[in-house]
Amino acid sequence: MKFDQNCIFCKIANKIIPSTILYEDDDVVAFLDVNPVSYGHTLVVTKGHYENFLSCPKDIMHKVYDLAQRIGQVQIKQLGAKGVNILSNCYEAAGQTVMHFHVHVIPRYNAPDGLCLEFNKIDDVNLPALAEELKENLK
Ligand code: AMP
Ligand code: ZN
Numbered sequence: 001m002k003f004d005q006n007c008i009f010c011k012i013a014n015k016i017i018p019s020t021i022l023y024e025d026d027d028v029v030a031f032l033d034v035n036p037v038s039y040g041h042t043l044v045v046t047k048g049h050y051e052n053f054l055s056c057p058k059d060i061m062h063k064v065y066d067l068a069q070r071i072g073q074v075q076i077k078q079l080g081a082k083g084v085n086i087l088s089n090c091y092e093a094a095g096q097t098v099m100h101f102h103v104h105v106i107p108r109y110n111a112p113d114g115l116c117l118e119f120n121k122i123d124d125v126n127l128p129a130l131a132e133e134l135k136e137n138l139k
Contacts, residue, residue: 001048009100013047022071027063030071030105037114038106040079044068045102052090056101064103071105081107085117 004010011017012031013024019031022042033041044067050056056064065086072084087104089096106115 004049007100009045010049027060028067030067040075040107042071042105043102050101051099052101053088054090068103068105075107079107082110083108
């Protein structure tokens with residue numbers, strides 16, 4: 001399992017620095033985000049070091065999302081959340097600050113909180129042409 005000695009999540013996963021762990025097994029760990037944007041904001045991370053979702057092996061990636069699903073279910077059931085955002089930032093351009101694969105599980109409560117996700121439509125795009133281009137690369 002890859003360990004990066006400069007990576008804060010590697011250190012958390014290996015108990016070198018403390019965190020409030022909710023669950024762990026051989027492959028994944030869930031702990032509370034130290035700067036929560038809502039009550040119960042949790043991070044699910046891999047034990048081994050992978051840069052992000054896009055470079056993580058599929059079997060481990062599936063385990064991360066399996067745990068994220070369970071955490072989200074508990075946030076609804078136990079914390080009374082009315083909704084949950086599942087979010088994984090990949091690379092700096094998308095807001096990733098810790099370069100170790102993690103998924104945010106963010107409970108929402110129908111109340112103002114510290115999260116603002118706004119989807120603003122971009123200028124007109126030729127959707128069929130774009131789809132053709134992308135489809136070619138998915139074959
Ligand atoms: P991202 O911007 O998607 O890379 O998110 C990184 C997240 O890690 C942020 O929400 C931070 O608050 C969180 N974080 C950074 N250091 C720690 C830590 N020591 N314990 C818990 N969460 C942390
Ligand atoms: Zn790491």
